[in-house]
Amino acid sequence: LLLRFERRWWMAIPARDLSDMLFLLSDAAVPVWWTQHPSDRDVLTGWLAGPPTHAFAALDEHALIEVGLAALADIFAKPVSLLRRDLTAAHVTDWAKDPFARGAYSYATLATRTAQDVLTRWDGGPVLISGEALYRGRDMGTVEAALASGRQTARTILKIDT
Ligand SMILES: Cc1cc2nc3c(=O)[nH]c(=O)nc-3n(C[C@H](O)[C@H](O)[C@H](O)COP(=O)(O)OP(=O)(O)OC[C@H]3O[C@@H](n4cnc5c(N)ncnc54)[C@H](O)[C@@H]3O)c2cc1C
Structure with a gap:
C-alpha cells in the first residue's frame, strides 16, 4: 500500500521523535x-x-486502502477520519x-538448482539472464541476491573466472 499524505504527520507525534523513522513494525492489520x-x-x-493476507x-483497492488507514490509525492512535482527510494519493499493488x-x-524448490543451471548457461549469444531468482546463496528474494546475480553475469560477459 502506497499512501501519500498532505504532510508527514508522523513527524509531529508528541510522544516520540520519529523524524528519522525508516521502518515501523507493529501488530496492526497491516503490520509493516x-x-x-x-x-x-x-x-x-x-x-x-x-x-x-487471506483475510x-x-x-x-479502495477497501485495502481503508484497511491501511485503519492500521495507521490504530498504530498512531489517531482518528482514521483525520488520516483519510490528509490522504492525497494511494496505490495498492x-x-x-x-x-x-x-x-x-x-x-527455492527442489527443482531450482537445475533450473538455475539451465537459465545461467551461456551459449555466447546476446541474451543473459540475471536476477534474484538465479542467486545461489542463502538470501534469495532480496536486492542483494539480484545484485550478486548481476555481478556474476557481468563476470561471465567479461570472461572472469569465478
Ligand atoms: C513490497 C516489496 C518489498 C521488498 N523489500 C525488500 C527489502 O526491504 N530488501 C530487499 O533486499 N528486498 C526487498 N524486496 C525484494 C526485492 O525488491 C527483489 O528481490 C529485487 O527487486 C529483485 O530484483 P530483480 O532484478 O531480480 O527483479 P525485479 O526487480 O523484479 O526486476 C525484473 C524486471 O523485469 C521486468 N520484466 C518482467 N517481465 C518482462 C518482460 N517480459 N520483458 C521486459 N521486462 C520484463 C519487470 O518489469 C522488472 O522491472 C521487496 C520486494 C517487494 C515486492
Whole structure:
C-alpha cells in the first residue's frame, strides 16, 4: 500500500521523535510500514504478506486502502477520519493477483538448482539472464541476491573466472 499524505504527520507525534523513522513494525492489520527517509516525501508504504493476507484477499483497492488507514490509525492512535482527510494519493499493488509474481518473492524448490543451471548457461549469444531468482546463496528474494546475480553475469560477459 502506497499512501501519500498532505504532510508527514508522523513527524509531529508528541510522544516520540520519529523524524528519522525508516521502518515501523507493529501488530496492526497491516503490520509493516516504511517511510521515504531520508527523503522528505510524504509517503508511507504498508506491507502485508503470507497467511494474514487471506483475510483481505477479496477486498478491492479502495477497501485495502481503508484497511491501511485503519492500521495507521490504530498504530498512531489517531482518528482514521483525520488520516483519510490528509490522504492525497494511494496505490495498492496486490502481488497475489499478479499472474507473474503469483503472490510470492522467489524461493527455492527442489527443482531450482537445475533450473538455475539451465537459465545461467551461456551459449555466447546476446541474451543473459540475471536476477534474484538465479542467486545461489542463502538470501534469495532480496536486492542483494539480484545484485550478486548481476555481478556474476557481468563476470561471465567479461570472461572472469569465478
Ligand atoms: C513490497 C516489496 C518489498 C521488498 N523489500 C525488500 C527489502 O526491504 N530488501 C530487499 O533486499 N528486498 C526487498 N524486496 C525484494 C526485492 O525488491 C527483489 O528481490 C529485487 O527487486 C529483485 O530484483 P530483480 O532484478 O531480480 O527483479 P525485479 O526487480 O523484479 O526486476 C525484473 C524486471 O523485469 C521486468 N520484466 C518482467 N517481465 C518482462 C518482460 N517480459 N520483458 C521486459 N521486462 C520484463 C519487470 O518489469 C522488472 O522491472 C521487496 C520486494 C517487494 C515486492
